[in-house]
Amino acid sequence: MMHRFVDLLRRFRTEERGSQTVEFVLVLPLLLWAIGALFVFVEAFALRSVSTKASYTVADLLSRQTDPVDQDLLDGTAAVLNFLTGSQTDGRLRVTVLRCTANCDAADRTLAIDWSHAAGDMTPLTSADLTTAEYIARIPDTRLGDRLLMVETEVDFHPPLGFGLSDRTFETMMITRPRFAPHLCWESCVGV
Numbered sequence: 352m353m354h355r356f357v358d359l360l361r362r363f364r365t366e367e368r369g370s371q372t373v374e375f376v377l378v379l380p381l382l383l384w385a386i387g388a389l390f391v392f393v394e395a396f397a398l399r400s401v402s403t404k405a406s407y408t409v410a411d412l413l414s415r416q417t418d419p420v421d422q423d424l425l426d427g428t429a430a431v432l433n434f435l436t437g438s439q440t441d442g443r444l445r446v447t448v449l450r451c452t453a454n455c456d457a458a459d460r461t462l463a464i465d466w467s468h469a470a471g472d473m474t475p476l477t478s479a480d481l482t483t484a485e486y487i488a489r490i491p492d493t494r495l496g497d498r499l500l501m502v503e504t505e506v507d508f509h510p511p512l513g514f515g516l517s518d519r520t521f522e523t524m525m526i527t528r529p530r531f532a533p534h535l536c537w538e539s540c541v542g543v
Contacts, residue, residue, distance in 0.1 A: 384514065387512045387514060387515065388512075388514060388515035389515075390511070390512065390515075391510045391511065391512050391514070391515035391516050392515060392516065394508075394510065394511055395508055395510070395516055395519075398436065398506065398508050398521065399508075399521050401435065401436050401437070402436050402442070402504065402506040402521045402523055403521075403523050404435070405431075405432050405435035405436050405442075405504070405506075406432070406502060406504045406523040406524075406525050407525055408431070408435060409428055409431060409432050409435075409444065409502055409504065409525075410500065410502040410525035410526075410527050411527070412428065412431070413428065413446060413500060413502060413535065414500055414527045414528065414529055414530045414535075415530050415531055416529075416531075416532070416535055417531050417532045419536040419537060419538050419539050419540055420446070420468075420535055420536065420537055420538070421537070421538050422468065422470075425444065425446060425468055425469070425470045426470050428444060428446075428470065429441070429442060429443070429444040429470035429471055432444055432504055432506075436506050441471050441472075442471065442504055442505065442506045442507075443469070443470065443471030443472050443473040443504065443505040443506075444469065444470045444471060444473065444502070444503070444504050444505075445467065445468070445469040445470075445473040445474075445475065445476060445502070445503040445504075446467070446468060446469075446500070446501070446502055446503075446535075447464060447466070447467035447475075447476045447500075447501040447503075448464070448465040448466055448467070448498055448499070448500055448501075448534060448535050448537075449462050449463070449464060449465070449481070449490065449498065449499045449500075449501055450462070450463055450465060450493075450496060450497065450498045450499070450534075451463075451493045451494065451495055451496070451497060452495070453495075455492065455493055455494055455495045455497075456492055460492070462481055462490065463478070464476060464477075464478055464481060465498065465534065465537075466537040468537065471505075473503070473505065476501075476503075489524060489526070490526060491526060497528070498528070498529060498533070498534040498535070499526050499527070499528060500526070500527050500528065500529055500535055501524065501525070501526045502524070502525045502526075502527075503522070503523070503524045503525075504522070504523045504525075505520050505521070505522050505523075506520065506521045506523075507519075507520050507521075508520070508521060
């Protein structure tokens, strides 16, 4: 009886039929997770790229504006942003017109806000916000009195699967000069 049992164990140890099935069953969850995570990362990268390009488009659209801008135009521009990004949530937009008032070519330059307005849940930029290191480092040098158009966008990303990445917001800042007018006005250009 013992000899039969040892013989049975020896055959079980050397038998290889079905080993690929067992290996596949063991590796399948990891493989599915990797494919799902890859899908989530590709979706995030695609939305980040599209939101950056959409921000460039919105900034270019506003830089070509020769008529005064109002809240309706800003809301319409936010709708263009949402259309271009294809996001399921509303993208947010803030437009600010800046000018240099002193020490324009130095690191301690003084910037002033002509106007700042937002569409969506963003709030207008304040002078206190403008003095933070984040803005000072990202705003390019300009000449005294020149105006810059700063367009900031936020687009939310919600992963299509529940793993790989968490919810996040892609923020983009584009700075350009007005193209066809000396500056971009809010509601009217009287007194500017």
